[in-house]
Amino acid sequence: MTRQGAASVLARLLAAVALVTLVVLPAVVPRAAAGEPGSGSFVQIRIDDVTPDVVSTTSDPVVTVVGTVTNVGDRPVRDVMVRLEHAAAVTASPGLRTNLAGSVEQYEAVSDFITVAPELQQGQRASFTLSYPVQSADLPSLNIEEPGVYPALVNVNGTPDYGEPARLDDARFLLPVLGVPRDPAAPAGDSLSAVTPPDTSRPVRMTVLWPLADKPRLAAGVPGGTTPVRLADDDLATSLASGGRLETLLGAAEFATSDPVDPGGQLRSSLCLAVDPDLLVTVNAMTVGYVVNENPFGGIGSPTRPGTGQAAAAEWLDRLKALAQRVCIAPTVYAQADLGALRRVGDAGLTATAVTEPNDIVDQILGVTSVRGATLLGDGALTGSVVGLLSDATPVGQTVAVSAAAPSPQDAASDVVPPVDVTPRRYSPQVVAAPFDPALGAALAGAGAEPRTPSYLDSELAVPVRQDSEVARRQDALAALLWRGLRPDAEPRTQIVMPPLTWNLSAVDAQAMLTTAATAIRSGLAVPRPLTAVIAETAALPPAAAPPPEEPAGNPNARFSDGVIGAIGGTTGRLWGLTAALTVDERTGLTGPQYTAPLREDMLRALSESVPQNARNGLAEQRVRTVTDTVDDLFGAVTVVNPGGSYTLATERSPLPLALRNDLPVPIRVRLDIDAPPGMTVDDMGVIELPPGFLPLRVPIEVHFTQRVAVDVSLRTADGLPLGESVRLSVHSNAYGKVLFFITLSAGAVLFLLAGRRLWHRFRGQPDRADLDRPSRRPDPVDTALAHSPDDP
Known part of the structure; x- marks a missing residue:
């Protein structure tokens, strides 16, 4: 065989091996979740x-x-086919999540596959419609005989090119069934196809x-009194x-609790607005203009541009004030x-701002009396450390912590996730827990345009x-809301x-959530329980x-680092010290x-x-x-003015002139x-109230030397925190010391005695001994010339 012939055979052999590989591998590659990065999916169903x-x-x-x-x-x-499958009703709340991922063994086919498209090229899509009765004796159906929440699945099969x-x-969702309708194909008088109402x-x-909350929007490091707000x-x-x-x-809550839609006020009794006071502070500031x-x-040193939401903020806040007059707010x-x-x-102090002062903020801005006695944790878990914090922050009375229930212990020998215990329990004399089902919370968190997995959710329930799709996630949320x-x-x-x-x-999702809650009440599956009754x-x-709950493992990225915690503690401590030193500006009414x-x-x-959990530490x-930079600037804004020259003190008690800024x-x-x-020696001037601007001072001192010295002057708060930078003054003193004082006094005494002696001798007509050695006075030449003038007679 020639070299070229051998090369040709080798090439054909390699091509055959490659073809076999392409045919075999797609059939054995496990299906990953659709849309997941790196999944190698061939098709995606929505x-x-x-x-x-x-x-x-x-x-x-x-x-x-x-x-x-x-x-x-x-x-x-090629041969893209779909089939609807269903599973038995969910009997425990963890099934509201676990049925949406993992094993498909619990699902049964409703009917055979139907072909969606003979072939789908890359990027192509094809629509499908599957319609089956809830129950039927003769036709393929979901075979649902009693109310409940039923998992459903749409399975898609196909043959990838070079594959089998x-x-x-697959795409999964939950179907809530409040009542089973009659078989549409059954005769009108057939008693076997009667409807089944809920219990x-x-x-x-x-x-x-x-x-009604948002992530923080106020610019960092901007103190109060800054206008316009940033x-x-x-x-x-x-x-x-x-x-x-x-x-x-806000619009969904307005509509759902209005008199035409909720004439008996049942949903209104059940509903309470959970409002973040930080959002209210921000929106209220926006109503008067902002940058x-x-x-x-x-x-505060950043360049700014005008804000565009002043009118929207004013209108939204007015609507919220009106709604708060007839709906509970916490x-x-x-x-x-x-x-x-x-x-x-x-x-x-920071804890009090977080958990005890929000009620006063809400009351002041909205003009209502908000519900007290509850701490709405929302996305946070109630742990032993949180119980300790709330206990310390509530020395008198108690608070009801509304938070996700802790997961129940799981049997290591079982793959079944145990039911979650949502029974209220007391953790301390001051703290009582009113838990909600984390499976319900996770289903609600998955709805909407930005689905998320709450940090409190146990990994066994995370899917x-x-x-x-938004439709599937909405179905899951509605079903979870109705399940209990x-x-x-x-x-x-x-x-x-x-x-x-x-x-x-979206508006559709928001309306569906409140409509479903109202439907549960109207159908008799639920009755209103106001938040005040919960408390x-x-x-x-x-x-x-009960023993305090354990710290959940959760997402490690959601935990704030020790560096962030330490920086917050240090800066907050300095800030409290500065606040204690500040007083009230009588001109503006602004307080420290x-x-x-x-x-x-x-x-x-x-x-x-x-x-977002993965961004918390970086943004913090x-x-x-x-x-911290702003606080440093505030401390540096109060200082002693450097004169840039030297002071000369005329006497030993000349005051030291200073200027404070x-x-x-x-x-x-x-x-x-x-x-x-x-x-x-410097006299203590005590506590000085330094107004905005400059304040000249004359500090009483006493100096006992004559020389040039350096004097360091600085400011501190009344409690001792250093302010600004110290200033070194050059001071020159002309004051006499004690030795010079006694020398001068002695010289004066001697002079007084000598002058007295001379006067005594003159009084007695005796020459003074001090004049004996004095030379006689020589006549003045001018006097002599005048005495011998020729004009004399």
Whole structure:
């Protein structure tokens, strides 16, 4: 065989091996979650519509699922087919999450596959529609016989180019069934196809917390009294305007609790607005005009541009004030600060700002009396450290912590996730927990345009959410909201609906959530339970305290670093010291606490749980660094003016002239610290109230030397914190010392005696001995000439 022939055979052999590899490998590659990076998926399936979204005895008896299959791979896919599958009703709340990922063994086919497209090229998509009755004796159906929450799955099969037929993707969702409608194909008088209503013998007592919160928007490092107010960005202008996130949430609550929609006020009794006081402070400041920092963390020195949301802020705030007159309202933790991290900071004043002062802020801005006695943790977990913080912050009375329930211990020999215990319990004399189901919270967090996994969620319940469509995630949230009402055997018969505080819903999603809650009440599955009732009932628990909950593992990136905690503690301590020294400016009414309050609140904004977990430490470091620089500038703004020359003291008691400068907009109480050399005594001037501007002073001193010396002068607060920079003065003293004083006194005495002796001798007509050796006075030549003048007679 020639060399060329051998090369040709080798080439054909390699091509055959490559072809076999391409044919075999796609069949054995495991399917990854659709849309996940690096998954190697060939197609992606999306649920576009589910009708009806909630099945009832009066709804359409046929469930229709509309979706799309898209070729997201690197090759064509042939024989693309889909099939609807379903599973048994969820019997424990963890199943609301675990059925949405992992094993598919619990699912059964509703019918055979139907072909969506003979072939899909790269990037091509094809739509499908699957319609099946809820129940039927003759037709393929979902075979649902009683109310409940049923997992459903749309499976897609296909044959990738160079591959074999395989299951390529699936899309899952939950279907809530309030009541089973009759078989559409059954005769009108067929008793076997009668409707099945829900069991309303044990309705769940439901409390709905509707969040109005946002991540911190005020620019970092800007003290109070700064006008116009500075924002880090102008995103609130969009969020508060028509169609924006916050406007959508507010509008949905307005509509759902209005008299025409909720004539009996049942939903209104169940619903309470959970408002972040930091958001109220920001929006209230926007109503009088504001600017936006070009550099979000540039502090007060950053260039600015005009804000565009003043009108939207004013309108939104007016609507909220009107709604707050007829709906319960309760504050969240200030800026949604992480209370576990705040416990590590260990600052009692900062803790009070976070958990005890928000009610007063809400009352003042909205003109209402907000609900007291509850701490809405929202996205944070109730841990032992948080219990300790709340216990210390509530020395009198008690607080009800509304937070996610801790996961129940799991049997190591079982793969089944145990039910979550949401029974209220007391952890200390001051702290009682009113837990909500984390599976419900996670389902709500997955809804909307920005799905997320809460930090409190146990890893066993965490499922990928971003690959699912908004429709599928909405279905999961509605089903989770209704699940406890549809399970009369689930204990306890109470339910707190706590979505993520920075919930981002479309108008359709927001309306669906509140409509479903109202439907549960109207259908008898639920009854209203006001937040005030939650507080009263939970607070009445026996005094025996349960062991504090353990710290959850969670996402390690969600934990604030020790460096951030230490920086916050150090800066906050200095800030409290400065605040204690500040007084009131009588001209403007600005007080010291008002001036430094935004900087203290910045420390809470740095610990906000509204920030994505993986970005928390980085953003916190930037904010704290900016605030620390501002605090340094505030301390440096109060100082002794350097004269640039020297002082000369005329006498030993000449006062030392000084000038003090205060560039703060409020007076400050200071003390002079003068490092006097030996021989100089300085009178203590006590506490000096230094007004804004310059203040000349004359410091009483006493000097006992004649020389040039250096005197160091500095300022401190009344409590001893150093202010500004010390100034070295050059002082020259002409004052006499004690020796010179006695010499001068002796010389004066001698002079007095000598003058007295001379006068005594003259009085007696005797020559003085001091004049005996004095030469005689020579005649003046002019006198002699005049005496011998020729003109004399």
